[in-house]
Amino acid sequence: MIGLPTDTIFYKIEKAIKSYRKFAQKQIQNAVPGITLDQALVLMIIKNKPDLTQMDIGQLFFKDYASITRMIDSMIKKDYITKTTDQNDRRRSNICVTDMGNEVLKMVLPIIERNRALILEGLSDREIEDAGATLTKMVTNCEEKVVELAS
Amino acid sequence: MIGLPTDTIFYKIEKAIKSYRKFAQKQIQNAVPGITLDQALVLMIIKNKPDLTQMDIGQLFFKDYASITRMIDSMIKKDYITKTTDQNDRRRSNICVTDMGNEVLKMVLPIIERNRALILEGLSDREIEDAGATLTKMVTNCEEKVVELAS
DNA sequence: ATTTATTATTTGATATATCAAATATATAAA
DNA sequence: TTTATATATTTGATATATCAAATAATAAAT
Numbered sequence: 330m331i332g333l334p335t336d337t338i339f340y341k342i343e344k345a346i347k348s349y350r351k352f353a354q355k356q357i358q359n360a361v362p363g364i365t366l367d368q369a370l371v372l373m374i375i376k377n378k379p380d381l382t383q384m385d386i387g388q389l390f391f392k393d394y395a396s397i398t399r400m401i402d403s404m405i406k407k408d409y410i411t412k413t414t415d416q417n418d419r420r421r422s423n424i425c426v427t428d429m430g431n432e433v434l435k436m437v438l439p440i441i442e443r444n445r446a447l448i449l450e451g452l453s454d455r456e457i458e459d460a461g462a463t464l465t466k467m468v469t470n471c472e473e474k475v476v477e478l479a480s
Numbered sequence: 481m482i483g484l485p486t487d488t489i490f491y492k493i494e495k496a497i498k499s500y501r502k503f504a505q506k507q508i509q510n511a512v513p514g515i516t517l518d519q520a521l522v523l524m525i526i527k528n529k530p531d532l533t534q535m536d537i538g539q540l541f542f543k544d545y546a547s548i549t550r551m552i553d554s555m556i557k558k559d560y561i562t563k564t565t566d567q568n569d570r571r572r573s574n575i576c577v578t579d580m581g582n583e584v585l586k587m588v589l590p591i592i593e594r595n596r597a598l599i600l601e602g603l604s605d606r607e608i609e610d611a612g613a614t615l616t617k618m619v620t621n622c623e624e625k626v627v628e629l630a631s
Numbered sequence: 632a633t634t635t636a637t638t639a640t641t642t643g644a645t646a647t648a649t650c651a652a653a654t655a656t657a658t659a660a661a
Numbered sequence: 662t663t664t665a666t667a668t669a670t671t672t673g674a675t676a677t678a679t680c681a682a683a684t685a686a687t688a689a690a691t
Contacts, residue, residue: 330528330589331589331592331593331596333524333525333528334521334524334525335525335540337596338600338608338611338612339497339500339596339599341611341612341615341616342493342496342497342500342615343497343542344542344615344619345493345615345616345618345619346490346493346494346497347542348618348619348622348623349490349493349618349622351622352622352625352626355626356629365676365677367677370485373484373485374484374485374486377481377484382639382640383639383640384638384639384640389486391494391495391498392678392679393678393679393680394639394640394641395640395641395642395643395678395679395680395681396677396678396679397640398640398641398642399641399676399677399678400677403676403677418638418639418686418687419685419686419687420638420639420640420685420686420687421638421639421640421686422639422640438481438482441482442482445482445488445490447621447625448490448618448621448622448625449489449618449621450621450625451617451621452614452617452618456610456614457489457614459607459610459611459614460489460492460610460611460614460615461489461492463603463607463608463610463611464492464493464495464496464611465492465496466602466603467496467499467500467599467600467603468495468496468499470598470599470600470601470602471499471500471502471503471599472499474503474598474599474601475503475506478507516646516647518647533669533670534669534670535668535669535670543648543649544648544649544650545669545670545671546648546649546650546670546671546672546673547647547648547649548670549670549671549672550646550647550648550671551647554646554647569656569657569668569669570655570656570657570669571655571656571657571668571669571670572656572668572669572670573669573670
């Protein structure tokens with residue numbers, strides 16, 4: 330019999346990301362009620378890379394395009410961002426952080442920074458880097474193996 | 481300005497688990513159409529630890545109890561498992577893998593085994609263990625910091 | 632210049648997740 | 662023994678995710 334799911338590295342990965350998300354979500358909602366962690370992170374990205382399309386954002390966050398559409402909608406409803414159709418390519422939308430969105434960012438950024446520090450407390454740069462490299466290898470394997478198995 | 485979400489270890493963790501899930505989900509559905517990765521993993525756990533309550537299963541998989549109730553329901557509808565109220569403690573349910581569930585397991589286990597091997601190809605036991613230890617430290621931090629911030 | 636193909640986004644149907652409140656049973660306390 | 666408290670599960674409301682198909686605009690091919 331093969332090992333139980335709970336004994337694998339995949340389980341540990343899942344546990345780590347869910348713990349972090351639950352933690353971060355809680356702290357962020359504390360600062361800005363009703364906001365989700367993903368909305369805060371997307372807001373950061375839009376602010377820093379205003380030229381990204383919805384597709385780009387979807388890929389960055391590993392989300393379905395439909396999902397992004399609805400997330401963007403909900404962020405517009407909350408007045409965090411605006412959306413206008415790009416005049417050079419009318420299929421695209423230009424997404425822009427509003428004043429309200431900037432206010433939210435101002436409140437949320439220090440929380441995010443603190444969250445990161447708290448969760449990584451006691452971990453050396455080296456071990457974080459190593460863990461990242463290992464995870465990246467797994468991602469690479471996924472990409473390669475999908476292709477191999479398909480052919 | 482603090483680092484972009486995409487530059488953090490958290491992002492790499494998320495990317496790794498999502499890649500793995502997408503990969504595994506695809507392979508498993510190939511063998512048993514309509515099944516989800518989580519259903520397959522829960523089936524494995526129930527088979528190996530028949531005494532777990534729904535709450536136990538929920539905690540193991542980091543899922544809301546409501547979520548587990550509905551997942552169990554859906555697995556019953558698919559004839560993978562049965563549920564009977566425990567006669568010693570009538571609040572609890574005893575969950576049992578059906579013949580159909582065992583058939584599914586038989587088809588799915590080799591796939592899961594292969595998935596793991598493929599995704600971990602080229603990674604040493606040592607580095608997997610180290611990465612796991614790092615992730616576990618993060619989980620511990622989450623647990624500790626939640627308590628500290630609450631008090 | 633039309634047709635065809637590609638790209639970006641949206642919509643609908645359905646599944647899954649999450650929160651709060653409700654139910655049902657068991658245990659502890661008065 | 663009744664009342665209160667805790668535990669296990671369920672339900673309803675709502676949010677989010679996912680797949681397939683639809684729409685709309687651009688780019689490529691004939």
